[in-house]
Amino acid sequence: MTIDRRELLAGLAATALASAWEAGEVVHILPTANDRRILVKASFRRTQARTPFLKVDGRLIAGKPTDTGGLFWSFDADQLQPARPYNLQLLSAAKKALCAPWTLKTLPDPDDRPQRLRLLIYTCAGGDERLIANNGKKNYLSLVQRGRLLDRALSFQPDAVIANGDHVYWDLRQSTHPARYTASAVEATGKFVRHLPVLGTPNETVLRHVGDQQIANLYGTRLRGLPVFFLQDDHDYFENDDADDKMVTFPPDHFMLQLGRATRRLYYPEFLPVRTQPLGLPGSSAADTPAGTGESFGTLRFGRLAELLLYDCRRYLSLAGLNSLVIPREAEDWIHSRMADPALDHLVHIPSQPPGWSAGKWGDWYPDILAADGSLTINKPKPYWQTGWLAQHDRLMKAASAQRQRTPLFISGDMHSIAEGHISRSGQVDLRANPVVSILPGPLGTGQSWPSRARGVRAIPPHHLDIDEKQSCLEENGFLLLDFFPEKAVAKYFRWRPEMGDEAFATLAPFRETEMRRPS
DSSP, X not given: OOOBOGGGOTTHHXXXXXXXXXXXXXXXXXXXEOSSOEEEEEEESBXXXXXXXXXXXXXXXXXXXXXXXXXXXXXXXXXXXXXXXXXXXXXXXXXXXXXXXXXXXOOOOTTOOOXXXXXXXXXXXXXXXXXXXXXXXXXXXXXXXXXXXXXHHHTTOOSEEEEESOOOOOOSSOSSSOOOOOHHHHHHHOOOOTTSOSTTSHHHHHXXXXXIIIIXXXXXXXXXXXXXXXXXXXXXXXXXXXXSSSOBOOSOOHHHHHHHHHHHHHHSOOBOOOTTSOTTSTTBSOTTSSTTOBSSEEEEEETTTEEEEEEOSSTTOOOOGGGOOSSOHHHHHHHHHHHTOTTOSEEEEEESSOSSOBOSOTTSSSOOEEOTTSOEESSSOOTXXXXXXXXXXXXXXXXXXXXXXXXXXXXXXXXXXXXXXXXXEETTEEOTTSOEXXXXXXXXXXXXXXXXXXXXXXXXXXXTEEEEEEEEEEOSEEEEEEEEETTEEEEEEEEEOGGGOGGGGGGOOOSEEXXXXXXX
């Protein structure tokens, strides 16, 4: 039976206006690349009953279905050349064009020495605009507003995009801040049934309705010409990081994990392998994913100029007191090994959970909790918080600062804020010789879901740290452009507030710029 998704994609027309490129039968395209491989996730308006193809400079790559209805497909092209633009096009089984051609460039060889890299980084792009906050206001920016903010970011011609977590907000059982689902939203989307598999059951239709609204409708084909790196955070497993005597949401239970995996499987690409990352890290090399790819840990390697380590801080969270970990030991060992490599000009950490700030949430690295007066305190215990998390945090801070030839840099997700802090002490660890720089790049789609609205306090430095806040947390939407050169990295911060008006999207300029020169 032919499935027509046009009725389900009310925002697609607005997305298509962002480009004159002809999308044809394609609903969304999100590709990634390493130096010798391109992986494309795509979906179509109608079922592709027979296998479609990705044409790569005349070579045909057969797609693999990622759903059970023939709407979502994955295309994996290997044996490519580094730093080379490739002409791509999606074709039907009959070899007829499903969209116009486009170009995507592979990344440089790991041993090359490129002179410049520009990255676009942001967080919290998800949100169904039909969800209403308790005060009656929109929880999220409209898709049109998010699209305009993204279009402005893309106008600066980044080489790749990092979307750090919270691509979906549709929390199912969180115990303290339940989402307010309007009747129209539930009617349009449906409800998940936890005792059924996600794919191949009515749950798949519900997931598609949620993901189309928050992912496919937002991106459409905007990012078709850029390698993208999508990292997952708590809401991407369909819960908030909450813990009380009724429920502890993480690590994800079976159904949460299947929802998180299925969302990636349908909408955005896994992390392609690089030679500096073990193929057996948790969440890597699964039998139902493209060969050697990772779901939770990834690397963006751009020659010897820059290596960015992406790590999911939710999927493998453990609850074992002193032995607890935010990321598994194997992943921590890999991160330490990369920090010890002297061949790189820049090495950057991209965790989903931010060091440097806390809003008193259970899932923070830190033991700070909200006091009765709305401040953060460590004078009362935080229920279900684990001391081992902070010990792992301090190990990472210490090793990062020990890279005397590089600026230790963390750029994180989760916090719905724009901020920059330089950390000189982490507990008993003295970092003054090479302070750790922590950046919050800004959320793309927040309407009313700021930390201060949900918890009564904006994110602030925890007691565990000495931190020089070069920019305290701004609860505003925005994004970060990060430029790398052999001798320095430059961070450019962009912000947007509703009172600026939608006309401001087209002319946004950096309101702050930080130059980080490599230590001599």
